[in-house]
Amino acid sequence: MSAGQAVQAGYKNVKVYLDGEPAWSKAGYATYAGYGFICQGNNVLVDLRSAEKAAKARIPRSVSMPFADLEYAMEEIPIKAPVVLFSDSNEEMLAALKMFKEEGYKKVALVEDGYHGWKRLGGKLIKGPVVTEVSWKRILAPGEVKISDFEAALEDPSKAVILDVRTNEEVAVGKLKGSKHIPLDQLCSRMDEFFATIDGLTKEQNIYVHCTTGARAEMAYKELIKNGYKNAKFLMAEVSCELNDCDIEE
Template sequence: MSPKSAGLAKKWGWNNVKVYVEGTPAWQKAGHYFAASPDYVRTANIVLIDLRTPAAVSAGHIPRAVNLPAAKLAESKAAFPKSLTAPLVFYSETPEVSAKAVATAQGWGYTNVALLEFPGVRPWMEKGYDIKTGPAATKIVFERKLAPGEISIADFEAALKTKVIQVLDVRGPAEYAEGHFPGALNISLDELPAKIADFPQNKFYVVHCQTGLRGEMAYLLLKEKGFDVKYLKAGCKCNLDGTYLIWEL
């Protein structure tokens, strides 16, 4: 987490909080990769890509994998999701091939990329996980699923027009002053714990920030206190004249 988020976590009572200051960009720049666990691969909403040949894939592959052979990956950019935050997981017979695919996807701008924590399907089978035989899909179909408590952009905009929600802007005062959603109440995330007792319980709140990180933390705090609340996880740009742009991250 960020230093600011870590500070808030400590303020709220957590005492074993660590910060990797350099963050994901530095980790990736140093040549490191993220490894996806079997549980993550089996249950998360991801794009799973099998880099092996069609013949090898037909002999046995991980369910819901899409077959994009490593030899053709460089020319397959158009087949990938438009959202650069779509979670991608690659696997092949060797970690070197998977790592090269991860680097290729990162070079295209994808920010949530990993390789399976072990190479090939044999370790997968040895752990007792299911294997599917026959050809795998060759077309990527990905739709981001909303996390618990998250509101879609379409539902947020509809509610904003009908004024059935109280928008809670948890950005800082300076950010709020540069532009905000009409009728939004501004209480920064670090001030929220001290002011939450003053909130009416009979309102439906939607929390937002710049990208959703602070909004999600505020959502969790309000939800714990029994409020009817959701949060918006999206990019937001609000203008002083009340107009705004919202886009999927």
């Protein structure tokens, strides 16, 4: 917080809400999306009004999910997607917010004062047949490898070394064909010795790290980068293996 600066600048009545936005959201209170995020953010913008109203005038990019059908329609939205809701009724927006949170969506915000608020701001509106299909795609984080690139490297080992950082017990159940394995907790102490066992591996080599969810892979990726393996990447996906048969799912 920049409260100290405000005090320095002469403000006499400065308070700090230290728990901040996470505590606010956790208490079940609404947060509101900014104009730019509503216009072109990487999110699913949901119009809770009736399809008839949406067809007459709606916020561009919005997907029509009338509140009455929301319970079923929301299943179309990936759980990791940020969601922005609007309606012409504040009660409806708050009720929908609660539903999304209960369903496990972590990033849900509202358009301030909904459709009316947007109109008052002079926000752009469009009309015509409504969109019901959700087309959200997650944007890769820095260092993340696309699932398709990872799968291509499984087919063609010359593209990258696949590095498995799961535990010995997990690997015993099954592993990806052709992958190299070192448990994450041994990576730091054995990195150079381990990589020396892989023929022809240089620090320029593409290395794709995976685990079961991506959490450990990301940590391993950071260690590899730190140690000069500059083309290391990690897979943020669910990998579940039985023998040499593994499923990779977003």
